Amino acid sequence: MVSSKDVAKKAGVSQTTVSRVLNTPELVKKPTVDKVMRAIEELNYIPNANARSLVQNKTKTIALLSGPIHNPFFVDTTTAIINYANEKGYRVHVQYVDDERLQEAYTSILENKVDGVILSCIFWEDPMFFKLKQLDIPFITYNRKHKNNEFFVEIDNFYAGYLSAQHLLELGHTAISWVGGPQNRSTFKERYAGFIKALEDYNIAKNDDYIFTVDTSKQSIQDLFQHITSLDKQPTGICAATDSIALHLLDCFITKNLKVPDDISIIGIDNVDLSKHGMIQLTTVGSILEENLGFLAIKELFEMIENKKNSCVRITKPVKVFNRRTTSAPKQTIK
Amino acid sequence: MVSSKDVAKKAGVSQTTVSRVLNTPELVKKPTVDKVMRAIEELNYIPNANARSLVQNKTKTIALLSGPIHNPFFVDTTTAIINYANEKGYRVHVQYVDDERLQEAYTSILENKVDGVILSCIFWEDPMFFKLKQLDIPFITYNRKHKNNEFFVEIDNFYAGYLSAQHLLELGHTAISWVGGPQNRSTFKERYAGFIKALEDYNIAKNDDYIFTVDTSKQSIQDLFQHITSLDKQPTGICAATDSIALHLLDCFITKNLKVPDDISIIGIDNVDLSKHGMIQLTTVGSILEENLGFLAIKELFEMIENKKNSCVRITKPVKVFNRRTTSAPKQTIK
DNA sequence: AATAAAAATGGTTACGTATTCATTTTGTTG
DNA sequence: CAACAAAATGAATACGTAACCATTTTTATT
Numbered sequence: 186m187v188s189s190k191d192v193a194k195k196a197g198v199s200q201t202t203v204s205r206v207l208n209t210p211e212l213v214k215k216p217t218v219d220k221v222m223r224a225i226e227e228l229n230y231i232p233n234a235n236a237r238s239l240v241q242n243k244t245k246t247i248a249l250l251s252g253p254i255h256n257p258f259f260v261d262t263t264t265a266i267i268n269y270a271n272e273k274g275y276r277v278h279v280q281y282v283d284d285e286r287l288q289e290a291y292t293s294i295l296e297n298k299v300d301g302v303i304l305s306c307i308f309w310e311d312p313m314f315f316k317l318k319q320l321d322i323p324f325i326t327y328n329r330k331h332k333n334n335e336f337f338v339e340i341d342n343f344y345a346g347y348l349s350a351q352h353l354l355e356l357g358h359t360a361i362s363w364v365g366g367p368q369n370r371s372t373f374k375e376r377y378a379g380f381i382k383a384l385e386d387y388n389i390a391k392n393d394d395y396i397f398t399v400d401t402s403k404q405s406i407q408d409l410f411q412h413i414t415s416l417d418k419q420p421t422g423i424c425a426a427t428d429s430i431a432l433h434l435l436d437c438f439i440t441k442n443l444k445v446p447d448d449i450s451i452i453g454i455d456n457v458d459l460s461k462h463g464m465i466q467l468t469t470v471g472s473i474l475e476e477n478l479g480f481l482a483i484k485e486l487f488e489m490i491e492n493k494k495n496s497c498v499r500i501t502k503p504v505k506v507f508n509r510r511t512t513s514a515p516k517q518t519i520k
Numbered sequence: 521m522v523s524s525k526d527v528a529k530k531a532g533v534s535q536t537t538v539s540r541v542l543n544t545p546e547l548v549k550k551p552t553v554d555k556v557m558r559a560i561e562e563l564n565y566i567p568n569a570n571a572r573s574l575v576q577n578k579t580k581t582i583a584l585l586s587g588p589i590h591n592p593f594f595v596d597t598t599t600a601i602i603n604y605a606n607e608k609g610y611r612v613h614v615q616y617v618d619d620e621r622l623q624e625a626y627t628s629i630l631e632n633k634v635d636g637v638i639l640s641c642i643f644w645e646d647p648m649f650f651k652l653k654q655l656d657i658p659f660i661t662y663n664r665k666h667k668n669n670e671f672f673v674e675i676d677n678f679y680a681g682y683l684s685a686q687h688l689l690e691l692g693h694t695a696i697s698w699v700g701g702p703q704n705r706s707t708f709k710e711r712y713a714g715f716i717k718a719l720e721d722y723n724i725a726k727n728d729d730y731i732f733t734v735d736t737s738k739q740s741i742q743d744l745f746q747h748i749t750s751l752d753k754q755p756t757g758i759c760a761a762t763d764s765i766a767l768h769l770l771d772c773f774i775t776k777n778l779k780v781p782d783d784i785s786i787i788g789i790d791n792v793d794l795s796k797h798g799m800i801q802l803t804t805v806g807s808i809l810e811e812n813l814g815f816l817a818i819k820e821l822f823e824m825i826e827n828k829k830n831s832c833v834r835i836t837k838p839v840k841v842f843n844r845r846t847t848s849a850p851k852q853t854i855k
Numbered sequence: 856a857a858t859a860a861a862a863a864t865g866g867t868t869a870c871g872t873a874t875t876c877a878t879t880t881t882g883t884t885g
Numbered sequence: 886c887a888a889c890a891a892a893a894t895g896a897a898t899a900c901g902t903a904a905c906c907a908t909t910t911t912t913a914t915t
Binding site: 186229231232233234235236238239242244253254255260263264267268271276277278279280281286289290293295296297298319320432435436437438439440458459462463464465 | 521564566567568569570571573574577579588589590595598599602603606611612613614615616621624625628630631632633654655767770771772773774775793794797798799800
């Protein structure tokens with residue numbers, strides 16, 4: 186590998202000067218710059234970012250631990266995050282984490298000495314939260330948050346769950362199902378709590394036969410679909426904890442020639458881009474503002490990285506219902 | 521920052537021994553291992569991957585330069601690629617490249633001394649191809665290929681374009697539009713050529729008023745939609761060069777209350793996962809096999825990285841039509 | 856022309872690790 | 886218990902860069 190020393194020798198200058206030509210050329214005389222640049226060209230020299238990181242103790246890299254992009258929410262956020270970071274001249278280590286490989290992902294970001302971490306995969310109780318804090322690594326969570334209630338950007342999950350249920354309740358549904366995910370994630374936990382609160386406010390008894398938990402995989406949602414359609418008394422409406430779940434369910438119902446919303450109403454949460462598609466038109470709950478959570482989060486992260494801002498970030502965005510075409514009043518005749 | 525030297529001091533051993541405990545513990549006596557591990561715990565020591573990379577001259581990192589994931593094709597491939605690499609113990613630098621930032625992305629991967637590169641963003645004539653070859657960095661392109669016809673995994677783009685046109689021709693369409701992208705990408709170039717060949721074979725005169733090029737952005741597709749619907753004599757069918765384009769067009773038509781396929785037929789190419797969704801059911805052309813291109817490519821890349829395989833990879837997958845619900849015979853009465 | 860100030864360049868070192876080679880310790884065998 | 890092999894450990898070095906401090910060269914000022 187050709188190093189800056191090789192360039193120095195070729196150009197007849199010191200390695201220090203080569204370094205200066207690349208980093209602070211204004212401190213080097215024009216002819217010297219030219220000489221060095223010529224040597225760089227001839228030798229096809231490429232600086233080694235690892236070596237630079239070692240001495241500078243910064244990597245110009247951030248780590249993104251995202252949920253899987255078969256969930257369109259993470260498609261929207263990933264794009265926003267990477268583009269913003271790249272504009273700032275940073276590279277992004279992306280990992281789409283599932284639960285099994287979470288620990289490896291955590292280890293990897295610690296060993297690679299990234300300048301900042303942005304993650305959506307944090308659990309309600311997650312030791313990594315304290316690790317990052319202790320090591321003084323700038324970080325922020327988006328979508329989910331840690332129970333410590335610090336360094337996060339989220340939507341108002343409780344109210345989103347509430348609005349989701351309320352929407353169906355106001356349409357006249359009483360047999361309403363909840364399809365959520367594991368409660369060790371703040372999103373599922375709080376959205377569910379909001380859903381339950383709405384039922385209470387409307388004096389609808391909570392029916393445990395209608396409360397479901399999936400692991401958010403396509404398979405588990407298909408299994409659930411089988412179960413729901415085999416029930417004696419089926420729900421007339423489904424509150425899905427995420428658009429991703431809602432979209433999968435939608436696919437199941439439609440594929441089995443059931444009509445949405447005629448046979449069943451479905452409402453999601455997140456208002457992902459895909460839900461707006463003319464062929465989909467998913468009714469959902471999402472942030473009032475256009476900017477997605479990933480974008481808000483990465484901006485905050487860079488505040489912390491570049492401006493050493495350390496006032497704690499706690500952002501919760503208000504939400505509203507986006508009324509589209511997958512919900513309606515229930516059929517009069519309930520089987 | 522706490523280093524292995526600090527651990528060594530604390531444990532009362534040499535730095536060499538600390539290194540051995542972490543990398544080849546079988547060469548170290550049990551009590552020594554324990555001593556060192558205890559020191560590591562107490563000091564919260566985390567190895568520095570950059571320093572390791574520097575001395576070992578490998579980074580356990582690959583770079584993925586992907587097309588943007590607002591194109592669902594790259595959602596499917598990105599997931600496959602990252603998961604496979606992570607399983608192999610590699611990290612992935614992901615960049616979703618647009619044309620402006622391509623050069624920065626290239627620079628970044630060269631300076632960071634990644635162990636391999638997988639990219640979909642290469643141009644038909646792209647100097648980076650030779651740069652990577654010259655530097656002896658293992659690399660592979662998927663989706664697109666370079667004109668040198670080496671190190672790629674693709675679908676049979678020419679035949680895909682051909683089948684796409686043939687599908688509409690066989691349905692009886694004669695006023696068929698092509699919506700493609702810039703010709704400096706092998707995919708657009710060859711799919712278009714196939715499309716043209718089909719027209720010839722069916723003795724349909726090529727009509728330049730029906731041949732369109734977009735930059736694949738949502739905006740440019742909306743603009744094109746405006747143009748198409750304002751034509752005196754509108755096409756009855758559209759061959760979109762990618763599913764991504766097809767899906768955007770679909771959105772435009774549906775949103776304006778036009779019926780697909782009753783008012784217009786649309787066929788894509790790529791057979792992305794989303795096209796199978798019950799609410800979408802996009803007719804498209806895609807690989808006969810289930811495995812996506814990203815997965816095939818990353819497997820090949822690891823062959824090159826780990827087994828020093830250097831026989832040149834040239835993979836072209838056969839394609840077929842996936843006949844779904846966005847195409848039909850044209851209406852009898854053509855405006 | 857003398858002097859001071861500023862600009863340009865170079866020598867040396869540190870970053871944190873793995874590796875190479877040398878040395879010490881332990882274990883084995885007769 | 887000697888002799889030797891094997892196992893365990895350590896000292897020194899290299900990786901490629903930026904930064905610090907020292908030195909030389911140039912420019913400006915009188």
